[in-house]
Amino acid sequence: MSALRPGGDDFGARLSFDRGGPGRRAVDVPAWNGEATPLPDARLLRDSLRLPELSQGELVRYYTALSARNYGIDSGTYPLGSCTMKYNPKVDDLVASLPGFAGAHPQTPAEDAQGTLRTLLELRRGLAEATGLPAVSLAPAAGAQGELAGVLMITRALEDRGELETRRRILVPDSAHGTNPATAAMAGFTVTQIPTAADGSLDRATIEQELDESVAAVMVTAPNTLGLWEQGIEEVAGLIHEAGAYLYGDGANLNAIMGRVRYGDLGFDVVHLNLHKSFSTPHGGGGPGAGPVCCSKELAPYLPTPVVDECEDGVVQLTAPERSIGQLQQFHGNVGVLIRAYAYMRALGLEGLRAVSGQAELNANYLRALLHGYYDLPYDRPVLHEVVFSGSRQRKEHGVRTYDIAKRLIDHGFHPPTVYFPLIVDEALMMEPTETEPPEAIEALAEAMIAIAEEAERDPDTLHAAPLTAPIGRLDEANAARRPVLRWQEPEAED
Amino acid sequence: MASPAPGGAPHPYIPATEADRARMLERVGVADLDALFADLPAAMRDPAIDLPPALTEPELIALLEERAGENADASQPNFLGAGAYRRSIPAVAAHLTSRSEFVTAYTPYQPEISQGTLQSAFEYQSVVCELTGMNVSNTGLYDVASATAEACLLATRATRRGAVALLEPIHPGTIEVVRTYTRGAGLRVDILTSADAVSEEHACLVVQQPDFLGAIVDLEPLAEAAHESGVLLVTVADPFALGLLRSPGDAGADIVTGEGRDLAGAPAFGGPSLGLFAARSPFMRQMPGRIVGRTKELHEPPEGGEPRTGYVLTLQAREQFIRRERATSNVSTAQSLIALAFTITVQALGPQGLREAAELCYQRAHDAAARITGLPGYEVPVRGPWFQEFLVRGPLPAAELADRLRELGIGPGLDVSSRAEAEARDALLFAVTEATPDAHVDALVDALAEIGADA
Numbered sequence: 001m002s003a004l005r006p007g008g009d010d011f012g013a014r015l016s017f018d019r020g021g022p023g024r025r026a027v028d029v030p031a032w033n034g035e036a037t038p039l040p041d042a043r044l045l046r047d048s049l050r051l052p053e054l055s056q057g058e059l060v061r062y063y064t065a066l067s068a069r070n071y072g073i074d075s076g077t078y079p080l081g082s083c084t085m086k087y088n089p090k091v092d093d094l095v096a097s098l099p100g101f102a103g104a105h106p107q108t109p110a111e112d113a114q115g116t117l118r119t120l121l122e123l124r125r126g127l128a129e130a131t132g133l134p135a136v137s138l139a140p141a142a143g144a145q146g147e148l149a150g151v152l153m154i155t156r157a158l159e160d161r162g163e164l165e166t167r168r169r170i171l172v173p174d175s176a177h178g179t180n181p182a183t184a185a186m187a188g189f190t191v192t193q194i195p196t197a198a199d200g201s202l203d204r205a206t207i208e209q210e211l212d213e214s215v216a217a218v219m220v221t222a223p224n225t226l227g228l229w230e231q232g233i234e235e236v237a238g239l240i241h242e243a244g245a246y247l248y249g250d251g252a253n254l255n256a257i258m259g260r261v262r263y264g265d266l267g268f269d270v271v272h273l274n275l276h277k278s279f280s281t282p283h284g285g286g287g288p289g290a291g292p293v294c295c296s297k298e299l300a301p302y303l304p305t306p307v308v309d310e311c312e313d314g315v316v317q318l319t320a321p322e323r324s325i326g327q328l329q330q331f332h333g334n335v336g337v338l339i340r341a342y343a344y345m346r347a348l349g350l351e352g353l354r355a356v357s358g359q360a361e362l363n364a365n366y367l368r369a370l371l372h373g374y375y376d377l378p379y380d381r382p383v384l385h386e387v388v389f390s391g392s393r394q395r396k397e398h399g400v401r402t403y404d405i406a407k408r409l410i411d412h413g414f415h416p417p418t419v420y421f422p423l424i425v426d427e428a429l430m431m432e433p434t435e436t437e438p439p440e441a442i443e444a445l446a447e448a449m450i451a452i453a454e455e456a457e458r459d460p461d462t463l464h465a466a467p468l469t470a471p472i473g474r475l476d477e478a479n480a481a482r483r484p485v486l487r488w489q490e491p492e493a494e495d
Numbered sequence: 496m497a498s499p500a501p502g503g504a505p506h507p508y509i510p511a512t513e514a515d516r517a518r519m520l521e522r523v524g525v526a527d528l529d530a531l532f533a534d535l536p537a538a539m540r541d542p543a544i545d546l547p548p549a550l551t552e553p554e555l556i557a558l559l560e561e562r563a564g565e566n567a568d569a570s571q572p573n574f575l576g577a578g579a580y581r582r583s584i585p586a587v588a589a590h591l592t593s594r595s596e597f598v599t600a601y602t603p604y605q606p607e608i609s610q611g612t613l614q615s616a617f618e619y620q621s622v623v624c625e626l627t628g629m630n631v632s633n634t635g636l637y638d639v640a641s642a643t644a645e646a647c648l649l650a651t652r653a654t655r656r657g658a659v660a661l662l663e664p665i666h667p668g669t670i671e672v673v674r675t676y677t678r679g680a681g682l683r684v685d686i687l688t689s690a691d692a693v694s695e696e697h698a699c700l701v702v703q704q705p706d707f708l709g710a711i712v713d714l715e716p717l718a719e720a721a722h723e724s725g726v727l728l729v730t731v732a733d734p735f736a737l738g739l740l741r742s743p744g745d746a747g748a749d750i751v752t753g754e755g756r757d758l759a760g761a762p763a764f765g766g767p768s769l770g771l772f773a774a775r776s777p778f779m780r781q782m783p784g785r786i787v788g789r790t791k792e793l794h795e796p797p798e799g800g801e802p803r804t805g806y807v808l809t810l811q812a813r814e815q816f817i818r819r820e821r822a823t824s825n826v827s828t829a830q831s832l833i834a835l836a837f838t839i840t841v842q843a844l845g846p847q848g849l850r851e852a853a854e855l856c857y858q859r860a861h862d863a864a865a866r867i868t869g870l871p872g873y874e875v876p877v878r879g880p881w882f883q884e885f886l887v888r889g890p891l892p893a894a895e896l897a898d899r900l901r902e903l904g905i906g907p908g909l910d911v912s913s914r915a916e917a918e919a920r921d922a923l924l925f926a927v928t929e930a931t932p933d934a935h936v937d938a939l940v941d942a943l944a945e946i947g948a949d950a
Contacts, residue, residue: 009800013803035862040711068611071608071609129546182819261540288833325678333766346558362523487620
């Protein structure tokens with residue numbers, strides 16, 4: 001195995017289970033020298049366990065080689081739209097792992113966990129300030145769980161109003177994240193899809209037409225997934241409230257408006273945030289994140305349990321709101337992530353958060369300006385935090401798909417953008433540079449995209465074959481789904 | 496407080512200087528940053544927001560060190576368990592998991608540059624299948640309770656039944672979360688004290704292994720009772736205990752969930768956590784969450800040779816970003832990095848080490864219990880074989896006993912005296928594991944003896 005070709009040939013064919021050998025071990029376990037208690041009856045015990053047997057060095061080399069086959073925000077520019085892949089401050093990891101925080105058992109009595117609880121209380125207050133929504137629960141582990149909490153809160157409020165039987169529909173724009181309709185369905189509602197207007201905004205006429213006594217809520221992503229502001233959303237909020245429904249906000253794109261405008265002021269009733277996006281906690285290859293849910297005073301009694309509160313004597317405690325939808329997890333949420341988000345908020349302050357949204361916007365618009373004319377812009381107007389291009393011209397004229405463009409970007413050293421989302425844009429390339437990329441990085445990304453556009457005319461076959469320099473080439477995803485192999489098997493058990 | 500140089504970058508995390516911004520604004524064709532927010536409603540722009548001022552890195556570290564110091568010292572004796580257990584985590588787990596290529600990546604949408612995350616997730620799925628005796632695992636959910644709630648939702652979809660049954664003693668948090676998650680679907684949640692009450696109305700019977708009060712459950716008769724009524728058996732298992740105990744799959748379980756946090760790292764006041772979720776093959780296309788599959792390259796590598804092996808997210812037709820309102824769950828981001836730490840810990844221990852660690856845990860806990868049983872005025876009510884948690888009934892009511900222990904510098908076990916089970920009456924639930932220092936057990940026994948002598 002060469003350090004320069006991590007893992008060597010067909011590294012993926014040999015799992016940890018196929019390496020090392022019987023009798024090797026990576027750690028040892030202290031012996032029990034006391035009096036031995038007989039083990040329970042054998043029928044309650046396992047008689048075999050197949051796990052890898054590796055020495056410590058072998059195990060470390062294996063996972064180090066695996067890490068070298070990954071690309072993170074620390075590796076380079078990662079313009080994955082809607083995911084806000086910005087630099088993750090290292091001090092946040094450091095403070096979250098302080099023994100006082102890390103060692104706290106989840107059932108520790110409140111008086112013995114005041115350091116953690118006060119930190120969570122201040123985060124809660126900061127998020128309430130930043131969103132203009134006074135009540136917050138930090139419990140949801142990720143955005144989708146925050147969404148579920150928010151929609152269940154609406155369910156409970158309708159129940160108390162005696163309207164749950166009649167208000168069975170939730171309106172969701174067709175540009176929404178897939179989690180929105182999935183959540184609405186999980187909470188037992190019927191989803192009505194609202195088409196996007198020609199300018200990329202909410203189709204107000206359709207919403208007005210659909211709003212009636214059967215509507216429980218409208219779920220809106222603001223700014224939307226095209227990187228555009230929903231103009232007049234405050235008026236739409238008024239219409240929704242007049243119709244007796246609630247306005248749910250998907251706050252995945254909060255990064256664009258931090259310090260500039262607040263969900264509460266606009267009339268949103270309940271919003272979830274993604275702290276792993278806007279508050280820069282590491283994405284971890286797909287979590288852990290945190291998805292706090294923030295709401296109006298009216299919905300506060302329904303927040304998920306626990307909520308962090310300060311008692312009159314100054315002691316901070318976890319409490320259950322009066323008409324809480326209940327717990328979302330056995331304990332209190334992804335506390336380690338919340339501490340990181342708090343550290344981020346304190347490092348930035350209000351001016352810093354305004355600088356974040358300002359620079360995020362400028363970077364997205366700079367990228368838009370640099371690529372203007374090279375790729376189609378179905379919604380050709382200034383954007384907020386992200387810009388959605390279309391590869392439809394490259395497809396029509398050269399038979400090159402967005403998929404090919406994304407893969408070729410890997411050869412230029414970049415992580416590809418989000419592709420084929422939002423669904424309403426043909427051959428979508430959704431790019432979010434974030435505020436932490438320096439201008440030179442955005443220029444280099446634009447140069448690579450331009451080189452690819454030119455290559456599409458000149459040499460489309462290279463694009464079809466890309467990436468050529470990645471640790472592995474394009475994979476057969478169809479076969480993976482048709483003939484699923486989902487776990488290690490003894491070599492002889494494979495066909 | 497920070498003091499950015501005039502014209503310099505506004506913050507260490509935001510690189511563009513004033514000169515950079517001027518150049519970029521010119522290219523964009525707007526006068527200033529404010530112009531980029533022109534679409535926002537003018538009347539609501541730039542509201543007053545009350546946030547504390549920015550801190551420099553040394554100030555931030557000092558503040559949070561002070562805060563962390565306001566928590567009780569975690570190195571002092573503490574016997575809380577009840578869903579979170581102190582474990583010996585190999586140094587390699589934290590070391591490898593902190594590699595930034597893992598930490599700062601996102602969901603592996605681009606497999607060519609995400610094989611580290613994908614192949615690790617396949618390792619995780621393999622480990623979970625081996626431990627649980629299931630055939631399919633996803634890449635992990637938020638925590639044990641939400642995973643169990645998802646198992647109940649799967650069971651109701653698969654059986655088309657409208658009620659689920661949970662068997663006591665089960666973690667109260669699990670019951671709470673199942674209630675939260677099943678509210679939307681309008682499912683009935685029955686809490687049973689005996690598996691005899693399971694009926695054809697139930698989609699599943701949920702059983703915790705070991706149970707909430709520490710006992711090892713004989714799963715096989717429960718599986719038989721459930722299956723007789725067409726009910727699926729969901730087992731909520733401690734994966735560490737599975738190093739010693741019979742796999743739930745072998746005993747007849749259909750779905751297994753569990754909490755992986757303890758084997759991944761520090762308890763951190765409960766999270767990040769990790770919800771294990773594995774099932775038998777027939778439920779593969781009903782599973783919630785991400786699943787990684789093994790496949791081959793579409794073409795030969797540029798340098799020649801056979802197509803190589805790689806890993807991709809698969810069976811995605813179940814998921815929210817494709818299926819939207821018809822998805823099996825709304826899960827997107829979960830707990831990938833915690834799953835990586837869990838995998839490395841289990842693999843570092845290996846088959847021998849995990850068994851030895853689980854046996855050591857069993858021996859230490861039983862030794863501590865025997866010492867407490869030997870103290871005048873104390874009893875350890877037992878309902879059969881148990882693993883690492885035991886009930887202690889002392890000469891004082893449970894709450895008073897707990898207070899006295901706290902006064903003596905001992906974090907007592909959880910007060911379970913208000914539970915319905917007879918053996919929990921007046922009792923505290925103590926956990927002793929392979930990672931509980933000898934000195935802590937000694938201190939506990941001494942403190943109990945002292946309290947007993949005073950009583």
